[in-house]
Amino acid sequence: MQRTRVSVALLIIVVLGGMLLVNAPATSQQAQSARNRVLEHNARADLGLVRAAAKRQRVSGGVVVSYLEATGRGTAAGGVAPAAPAAPAAGGTVGCPNVFAGAFPNRRVNQDCSFRRQAEEVVAVNPTNINNLVAGQNDSRIGFNHCGYDWSFNKGSSWGDLIPPFWQFLQSGERTADACSDPTATFDSVGNVYVGGVLFNLASAHSSFVVAKSNAPNGGSFYHSPLSTFATAPLGVVADSNDPLIFHDKEFIVADATASSPKANYVYGTWTLFDFNVGAGLGQKSPIYFSQSTDGGATWSPGVEISGRNPALCTAFSNTPGDPSRCDQDQGSHPIVGPDGTIYVVFGNGNTPTLGINQVLFVKCGPAADCRNGKSWSTPTKVGDLVGTHPLGPDPATGCPAFRQCIPPNGYRAPEFTGMSISADPTNLSRLFVSWWDTRNIGANCDFDGGTLGSAVTAVPPCDTDIFLSISTNGGATWGAAINISDAAGNDNNSSQWQGWSAVAPNGTLYIAYYDRKYGNCEFTGCHDITLAHRTPTGALIYHRITTASMPNLLPSNNPFQAGFLGDYMWVATDSQNKAHIVWADTRGRLGTVEEDIYYARFPN
Numbered sequence: 001m002q003r004t005r006v007s008v009a010l011l012i013i014v015v016l017g018g019m020l021l022v023n024a025p026a027t028s029q030q031a032q033s034a035r036n037r038v039l040e041h042n043a044r045a046d047l048g049l050v051r052a053a054a055k056r057q058r059v060s061g062g063v064v065v066s067y068l069e070a071t072g073r074g075t076a077a078g079g080v081a082p083a084a085p086a087a088p089a090a091g092g093t094v095g096c097p098n099v100f101a102g103a104f105p106n107r108r109v110n111q112d113c114s115f116r117r118q119a120e121e122v123v124a125v126n127p128t129n130i131n132n133l134v135a136g137q138n139d140s141r142i143g144f145n146h147c148g149y150d151w152s153f154n155k156g157s158s159w160g161d162l163i164p165p166f167w168q169f170l171q172s173g174e175r176t177a178d179a180c181s182d183p184t185a186t187f188d189s190v191g192n193v194y195v196g197g198v199l200f201n202l203a204s205a206h207s208s209f210v211v212a213k214s215n216a217p218n219g220g221s222f223y224h225s226p227l228s229t230f231a232t233a234p235l236g237v238v239a240d241s242n243d244p245l246i247f248h249d250k251e252f253i254v255a256d257a258t259a260s261s262p263k264a265n266y267v268y269g270t271w272t273l274f275d276f277n278v279g280a281g282l283g284q285k286s287p288i289y290f291s292q293s294t295d296g297g298a299t300w301s302p303g304v305e306i307s308g309r310n311p312a313l314c315t316a317f318s319n320t321p322g323d324p325s326r327c328d329q330d331q332g333s334h335p336i337v338g339p340d341g342t343i344y345v346v347f348g349n350g351n352t353p354t355l356g357i358n359q360v361l362f363v364k365c366g367p368a369a370d371c372r373n374g375k376s377w378s379t380p381t382k383v384g385d386l387v388g389t390h391p392l393g394p395d396p397a398t399g400c401p402a403f404r405q406c407i408p409p410n411g412y413r414a415p416e417f418t419g420m421s422i423s424a425d426p427t428n429l430s431r432l433f434v435s436w437w438d439t440r441n442i443g444a445n446c447d448f449d450g451g452t453l454g455s456a457v458t459a460v461p462p463c464d465t466d467i468f469l470s471i472s473t474n475g476g477a478t479w480g481a482a483i484n485i486s487d488a489a490g491n492d493n494n495s496s497q498w499q500g501w502s503a504v505a506p507n508g509t510l511y512i513a514y515y516d517r518k519y520g521n522c523e524f525t526g527c528h529d530i531t532l533a534h535r536t537p538t539g540a541l542i543y544h545r546i547t548t549a550s551m552p553n554l555l556p557s558n559n560p561f562q563a564g565f566l567g568d569y570m571w572v573a574t575d576s577q578n579k580a581h582i583v584w585a586d587t588r589g590r591l592g593t594v595e596e597d598i599y600y601a602r603f604p605n
Contacts, residue, residue, distance in 0.1 A: 036205045038247035038274045038284075039067050047073060048394060048402030055317045055350040055358075057286045057331040059274060060250045061404075061413045061568045062120045062138045062181035063200065066145030071202055097158065098590060098597075102548030104605050109135050109150045109583060109598040111161045116140035118148065119585040119596045120567030122183055126219060127257050128191040130575040131155050134220035135583050136183030136195060137598045138567065139163065147180035147197040151220035156581065156600045164195055164212050164223045165232035171199060171206035172242035178202045182568075188255040188265040191216030194297050195223060196238070196253045196269065205244035209251045209271055211236035211297045226297035236297040238269045239289070245276035249286075250418060250568075254335045261341035262367050267293045270333040270345055273303070278319045285319040285328040288347050288363075290335075292371060304374040306363055307347065313359065313382050314351035327351050327361060327380050332418035332568075339426050341367030344476065346434050348386050348417035356389040356453065360420055360436055362476050383470050384482045387438040388416045389447050390463065391454040398526075399556045399563030400456045407496050408446065408459045409526040410553060411564050414498055418568040423504035427537065432472040435485070435502040435512050439465050443494070462523050464494040467514050467533070469502075485512055485533050488541050492516075495523040497531070501571050505578035508537035511603070513572045513582045519550055526553030530570075530584050532603055546601050551587040558594040566596065579604060 042059040044050045046068060058064075095111030110118045117140045126132035133156050139148025142163060150161040167176050177199035184196045192215055199208040212223040212235055225231045239248045251271035256263050273289045288307040291300045311325035320326035329350035336344050342364055349361045360383040369376035390407050393400030398411025407414050420436035439447075446463035447454060468482040486497035500514030516531040517523045527550035534542040556563045570584040580603045589595035 034204050035244065036200065036207060036247055037244045038276055039063070039200065041276070043068050043071070043073065045403045046401045051403060053283070054355050055329050056284055057272070057274075057329055057350060057417065058415065059247060060182055060418060061415060061565055062145055063198065063249060065565045066179045066181060067202065069144045096590065100548040100588065104544070104546050104601040104603055106546070106548050106586070106599045106601050107156060107159070109159050109161070109600050110137060110139065110148060111150070111159060112141045114141050115589070115593060115595050117562045117565070117596045118598050119565060120182065120569060121583040121585060121598050122185050122571045123573045123581050123583040123600070124185045124187050124193065125573050125575045125581055126187050126191050126193070127189060127576065128216065129219070130577060132191070132219040133581060134185045134187070134193050134195070135159070135598065135600065136185050138181055138183060143179065145179045145181045147183045149183065149185065149195050149220060149223070150598070153219060156602055160221065162222065164197070166197060166199060166210060166212065166235070168233050169199065169208070169210055169235050171201065171208050172240055174242065175201070175204065175206065177206065177208065182250055184252045186253050186255045186267070187257055188267065189257045189259040190265065191219070192296065193220045194253055194255060194267055196251060198248055198251055200247070204242070206242050207247045208240040209238040209248045209269065211238060211253060211267070211269070213297050226295075236293060236300060238291045238300045239271065239303055247274040249274055250332055252334055254337055256337045256341055258337070258339050258341065261337070261339070263341045265296070267297050268335055268337070268343055269300070270306070270335045272331050272333065278321070283319075286330050287328045288330045288333045288345065290345075290371065301372040304372060306345065306374060306377045307349070307361070308363060308377060308380045310380045313361065313380060314349065316353040317351050332415070332420060334421045336422055336424055338424040338429060340429055343371060344422050344424060344432060346383065346420055346422040348420060349380070356387060358386040358388060358417070360384050360386050360434060362422070362434065362479070364476055378476070381476060381479065383434045383479045384436070384468065385438070385440070386416055386436060387440040389453065390414060390439045390442060390465065391446060391456040391459040393456045395456040396556065398456065399554070401564050405453070406456050407463050407465055407498060408456050408461055409524065410528070411456070411555065412566040413564060415568055419499040421502045423502050423510060425504055425508050426506050427508040430473055430475050432476055433469060433502060433504060433510055434479070435467060435469050435500055437465060437467050437498045437500055437514065441466055462494040463496050465496045465498050467497045467500045467512060469512065485541070486514070486516070492518045493523060499570060501569060503572040503574045503580065505574040505580070506576055507578045509578055510535040511572050511574065511580040513546065513570065513580070513584070515570070515584070519545065522550055527551060528553075530582065530601075532580065532582065534603070544603060546582060546603065547586075549588070552594050554587045554594055554596065562596050
């Protein structure tokens with residue numbers, strides 16, 4: 001693939017109406033070459049200047065959105081301006097709390113009073129104190145995507161929030177980062193909490209994956225170096241590069257929170273390593289990498305590739321020299337730790353021959369194995385097909401970006417590769433659950449035609465996308481047929497359900513929450529809700545509408561600064577009382593606005 005160079009910006013930062021804008025005059029060829037070419041290629045694809053090759057994976061939405069916005073290439077200004085924030089009531093909480101009352105109260109998590117985007121969220125529960133929750137989101141209050149984290153000590157009834165000490169970290173020992181994306185959080189067995197993010201720069205090649213810590217019993221109320229409560233540096237560094245052809249993306253961390261595990265309190269990270277250093281085939285590979293810390297996040301083992309090879313599954317588009325069976329076109333890994341210390345990872349893979357038909361793959365590393373060695377990881381097994389045939393932008397009316405797939409009438413980029421999760425049943429060490437969403441039932445009115453993805457402009461709802469579940473009863477060696485969770489309700493009205501997340505409770509109850517357009521006329525207007533599918537240990541499915549009212553469709557006409565992005569994932573966590581804790585990006589703004597904030601609900605309340 002021919003790579004096109006563009007001039008790098010001299011960033012002239014101005015503040016206009018509370019939003020960060022950037023002008024970008026041309027500079028020298030030397031400055032131009034310093035920019036990260038992985039990021040620049042993905043940005044140009046979103047702008048419709050280049051078309052990415054089929055099966056070539058994409059950098060996560062949060063990264064690309066902030067990169068475009070901060071380089072002056074985001075959504076055009078215009079539309080309805082938000083009202084000024086109201087002053088807090090006398091004696092009230094400092095910040096901007098909000099609750100939508102209902103059977104499951106929807107509580108606002110982020111507490112800044114600005115109208116900046118918060119999206120792409122995570123939540124974790126302290127195993128030593130279920131009143132203590134930590135959440136995170138892509139947070140734009142100090143610039144586009146700087147990662148924000150939140151804490152609660154009363155089961156989510158009220159929240160405090162903060163920006164982590166990521167901005168003192170010198171990437172490759174040279175400079176601080178411009179942005180952070182893909183927030184992640186986890187507790188260990190003694191109540192320490194760890195948070196991480198992908199740090200990157202706009203006009204240089206730097207890309208990093210870093211971790212900060214909040215010692216028990218601080219519970220996420222502030223973060224510091226893993227070495228000292230009284231210092232914010234050094235951070236834990238999982239990966240750090242200054243190569244314009246390398247980008248670290250879509251990272252998640254998880255701690256072994258079982259006190260009896262042989263590796264109790266180890267902390268693990270997985271991520272996608274985008275590598276443009278390979279010139280043949282797609283001109284890119286993006287395998288899944290793994291690293292671990294055995295000293296509370298202070299130091300991390302060298303990253304190893306764990307997505308592996310399988311000649312029966314990975315049959316096309318390998319870009320690893322000399323290895324045509326390498327599973328190296330990956331994105332969206334999710335790691336968990338089973339009760340016995342086994343590490344399980346699920347991810348999306350595109351090493352398949354057919355456009356739009358990809359696969360969900362699974363690998364694991366046992367509790368007695370040295371997981372720092374790539375050979376300790378199992379050969380990938382297939383969980384199920386991952387079908388991504390929803391139409392392509394651009395659609396100016398909805399904000400769907402160029403060459404990104406959306407589900408009309410919503411303009412949110414909707415990457416099926418980053419909406420999958422895995423859970424391990426504590427009541428049966430052999431039973432695993434994987435949930436994902438895809439478009440196999442989308443319908444000809446929204447599907448592709450003749451091998452080419454359709455247009456978001458001409459697609460006509462209903463666009464039936466669904467949430468799927470596969471179960472393994474033998475530790476992931478084989479997987480059962482995909483169960484259509486959203487259609488099992490019997491009343492989805494051929495509507496769209498997407499971007500789900502799952503977690504299993506100590507008693508074996510599985511919870512899957514997802515965005516849902518089945519309520520009212522939302523399939524045709526683009527409003528949406530959160531539904532929770534509650535699978536009992538006997539296999540019965542019960543459904544609950546978690547949102548107290550539908551969220552309005554976010555469009556250029558009602559919020560031009562945030563249209564086109566709702567995040568790449570939401571999150572569900574469980575506690576020792578078998579309750580589900582759910583966080584999502586919600587567009588029901590304050591004072592009649594339409595804008596993105598993070599909301600939380602608990603089931604049962």
